Amino acid sequence: MIALLIILVAALLGITIWQISKIFKLSQPVESDDSQIANNKDNEKQGKLFLVFIVFLYGLMIYSFWELSKFYAPGASDHAAEYDQLFFISLGLIMFVQVIIQFLIHWFSYKYRGQKGRKALFYADNDKLEFIWTIIPVITLAALIIYGLFSWSKIMNVEETDETLVIEIYAYQFDWRARYSGEDRTLGEANVRFIEGVNQLGLNESDPYAQDDIITTELHLPVDRPVLFKFRSQDVLHSAYFPFFRSQMNVVPGMITQFGFTPTTTSKEIRNSEYMVEKVRNINEIRENNDNLGPDEKEYEFEYYLLCNKICGVSHYNMQMKIVVETEEEYQKWIEEQQSFGELTAQN
Amino acid sequence: MDPSIYLALSTIHGTIMVFYVLTAGLSGTFSNLLIPLQIGARDMASGFMNMISYWLFFISSIVIVSSFFVEAGPASAGWTVYPPLSALPQAIGGSGLGMTLWLVAITIFIASSLLGSLNYIVTVLNLRTEGMSMTRLPLTIWAFFVTAIIGVVSFPVLLAAGLLLLMDRSFGTSFFLSDIYIQGEVLSYQGGSPVLYEHLFWFLGHPEVYIVLLPALGITSEIIATNSRKPIFGYRAMIASILAIAFLSTVVWGHHMFVSGMNPFLGSVFTFTTLLIAIPSGVKAFNYITTLWKGNLQLNPAMLFSIGLVSTFVTGGLTGIILGDSTLDINVHDTYFVIAHFHLVMGISALYGLLAGVYHWFPKMFGRMMNKNLGYVHFWITAVGAYGIFFPMHFIGMAGLPRRYYKFTEFPYFDDLADTNILISVFAFITASAQLFFVYNFIHSIFYGKKAEQNPWKSNTLEWTTPVKHIHGNWPGEIPKVYRWPYDYSKMNKDETEYVIPGQDFVPQNVPLQENEEELNE
Known part of the structure; x- marks a missing residue:
């Protein structure tokens, strides 16, 4: 593919140089009017090109929506549906405006292209018009702002109830760890100053709450149970981005940040969803034809993931953690198999 | 290519484009050229300050370019250089000497920009010729004038952020750093916050968008009116919207920080102020369109680029309504959606303004005309390419593709985006090679262009x-x-x-x- 690109670029460069010389030859001696100011002929031609261009632009927009909107990741959290609704309402609205405005810009550029003898209309002001196109955006935006702010406060104000699962997400160059609070349902005290040996997350070993904390490399979440994440960084800024759950929060050294959501679709369910089956089949086809991959790397199965979305160093591009959303029973079974912090330190 | 080289290149790309090309290229060059000429003054108010401003910019450019030749590489923490990544050489190689040079270069740049801006403000206020009241100023001058004011208000805050960062890096203070364990060692910093840096940075960073956009819009106003053979529609509304944009631009910085960990209530406030900017921006777009309406459009290359600007300004600006909404920002923050948005609204639009300005005032600068046919070819390839690059890019952003990733192959989920990425790359190569037409035309016309008459565009x-x-x-x-x-x-x-x-x-x-x-x- 890269070779093809290089060839394409070389060819384009060739065409560029060829075109420069050709255009220059054509433009210089033959033309009688060489003032380099647009004349009637230029206006005619450039005006028409604006029509061609709007066709291209609409074509590109249609192609993008037709072919590329399928990339929009499916949602799998309680607020994903609400998020998507607001997103598509906003998108629909701006595309509506976009289609009209672009048409006007390009149509006027064509329709009023300069012609000898045409008189432009001296039209300097119209308060009524100005008022109209101030007040319409004001009303539309007010509606969008109010709608957005309701969603925002609903998403951001997470109330901790008895049911809520509190998990610490710990970020460091270039990986993630999850810390579950264990049976006491309280996360033990932690600070990077306690980091030593196996105590990689800097838990305070003298804090009794810390002993039953469970540190894992995968994030397992029971479906339909609210989760509140507490984010902590070891070194630099990171950002915990959960694309399928429409959730993101920066991880800031020296400060605990938080974000909450309720996963609503298990990994199994989303894997079997029509959308994902189709997508994964497509990806596997692509991977099958990719010679850079070893035979055992070719088969891809969908898993939720969490990725780092704030530049954090050279391996920023590969800072990810697998997320498994499962039933409550599966989750309980998994968590019981994990080693607690107390067991870990006792072992070493 | 090594990942660290990729990060260094993208960091320096951002820095050079935002500060050295768009800020200096629009505000620096056109303000100096046009302010005295359009207000009827013999020269800028202080020629001496002007000279210092120029040479400081020159030194600053040399410093930033020389950072490429530092052993551990130039600054690599992204053009926003957020600490702790930018503060700790242990975190990334480019945060050593390369980052020091970045800070030095930007500090000198800010000094240069401030001297220039103060000079523009004083000149516009004091040296207007008889009869040139503020309400008779060309919109270009209004734009340069207000831009200079925004610069004077916001650049010093970036200087403060830079100095504090320098002290954290070199003198052991903890303004932005706290609780850090890196490379097997706990650092002594305690009590600072990177979020404070983000606030300071974006207090310049967002107005900066308008520092590059307003001059481009000012240039466009002038060119569209001249080439439409019509008065600009709603002259006073245009001035009012410039002033409104300038004011609002200083109270919206938090929309870059919705998920930074700041209080969600602040997010609500910034959503409100941010979406308000759409109103004066919309007024400007509608006024341009009405100016075209029933005109007698002289489609010179400068006019094409100006119309192109209106188009990309609208396309890029509209997606701002999504990004400025704190709720929607959660899922597209730092993805390619953002890259597409700001390249269209800030990068491409401002560049179109810059190119339009060059085509339009080239006869004034060099006394010769640029070749129009090369200009046409340049415009159409660029216009097709720019949309070809950035329109599809929104969609890979909506797929959740993060920015500043060296490669995406670690995520098989993104494998089916590769074709779109290639499409974008092809458009990028075409667009970049089209700029050769411009470079050739520019240099060739300086020496061999047709001699210009006094008022070629009437x-x-x-x-x-x-x-x-x-x-x-x-x-x-x-x-x-x-x-x-x-x-x-x-x-x-x-x-x-x-x-x-x-x-x-x-x-x-x-x-x-x-x-x-x-x-x-x-």
Whole structure:
């Protein structure tokens, strides 16, 4: 593919140089009017090109929506549906405006292209018009702002109830760890100053709450149970981005940040969803034809993931953690198999 | 290519484009060229400050370019250089000497920019020629003037952020750093916050968008009016929207930080102020379109780029409504959606403004004309390419593709985006090679271009009343007096029978009120 690109670029460069010389030859001696100011002929031609261009632009927009909107990741959290609704309402609205405005810009550029003898209309002001196109955006935006702010406060104000699962997400160059609070349902005290040996997350070993904390490399979440994440960084800024759950929060050294959501679709369910089956089949086809991959790397199965979305160093591009959303029973079974912090330190 | 080289290149790309190309290229060059010429002054208020500003910029450019030759590489923490990544050489190689040079270069750049801006403000306020009231200023000057004010308000805050960062890096203070364990060692920093840096940075960072955009819009206003042979529609509304944008631009910085960990209530406030910016921006777009309506459009290359600007400004601006909404930002923050948005609205639009300005005022700068056909080819390839790059890019952002990733192959989920990425790359190569037309045309025309006449675009503003040959003090005799606003294009006399000056569809600002003419806008 890269070779093809290089060839394409070389060819384009060739065409560029060829075109420069050709255009220059054509433009210089033959033309009688060489003032380099647009004349009637230029206006005619450039005006028409604006029509061609709007066709291209609409074509590109249609192609993008037709072919590329399928990339929009499916949602799998309680607020994903609400998020998507607001997103598509906003998108629909701006595309509506976009289609009209672009048409006007390009149509006027064509329709009023300069012609000898045409008189432009001296039209300097119209308060009524100005008022109209101030007040319409004001009303539309007010509606969008109010709608957005309701969603925002609903998403951001997470109330901790008895049911809520509190998990610490710990970020460091270039990986993630999850810390579950264990049976006491309280996360033990932690600070990077306690980091030593196996105590990689800097838990305070003298804090009794810390002993039953469970540190894992995968994030397992029971479906339909609210989760509140507490984010902590070891070194630099990171950002915990959960694309399928429409959730993101920066991880800031020296400060605990938080974000909450309720996963609503298990990994199994989303894997079997029509959308994902189709997508994964497509990806596997692509991977099958990719010679850079070893035979055992070719088969891809969908898993939720969490990725780092704030530049954090050279391996920023590969800072990810697998997320498994499962039933409550599966989750309980998994968590019981994990080693607690107390067991870990006792072992070493 | 090594990942660290990729990060270094993208960091320096951002820095150079935002500060050294768009800020300096628009505000630095065009303000100095056009302010004295369009307000009817012999020179800038302080030639000496101007000179210092220029040479500081020159030194700053040398420093930033020289950072490429540092062993551990130039600054690599992204153009926003958030600490702790930018503060700790242990975190990334480029945060050593390369980052120090970045800070030095930006500090010098800010000094240069401030000297320039103060000079622009003073010149516009004090050196306008007789009759050139503020309501008769060309919109270019209004834009440069307000831009300079935004610069003076916000650049010092970046300087403060830079100095504090420098102290954290070199003198052991903890303004932005706290609780850090890196490379097997706990660092002694305690009590600082990177979020504080983000606030300081974006207090410049967002107004910076308008520092590059307003001059481009000012240039466009001038070119669209001249080439439409019509007055700019809603001159006063244009000024009001420039002022509104300038004010709002200083109270929206938090929309870069919705998910930074700051209080969600602040997110609500910034959503509110941010979406308000759409209103004056919309007014400007509608006014441009109405200016085109029923015009007699002279489609010179400068005009094409100006129309292109209106188009990309609208396309890029509209997606701002999504990003400025704190709720929607959660899922597209730091994805390619953002890259597509700001490249269209800030990068491409401002570049179009810059190119339009070069095509339009080239005769003033060099006394020669640029080749129009090369200009046309340049515009159309660039226009197709720019949309080809950035429109599909929104969609890979909506797929959740993060920015600043060296490669995406670690995520098989993104494998099916590769084709779109290739499509974007092809458009990028085509667009980049189209710029060769411009470079060739520019350099060739300086020496061999057709000799320009005094007022090739039949424009009303004062710069076209100066002789083609450059002379000291701009005008050979008296400074022209101004009797009217700069947009009397196709103005008819009272009886609507003939143009104000028969046979000529424009009335330059230095032409006194004619008999049988109705006075407007006084």
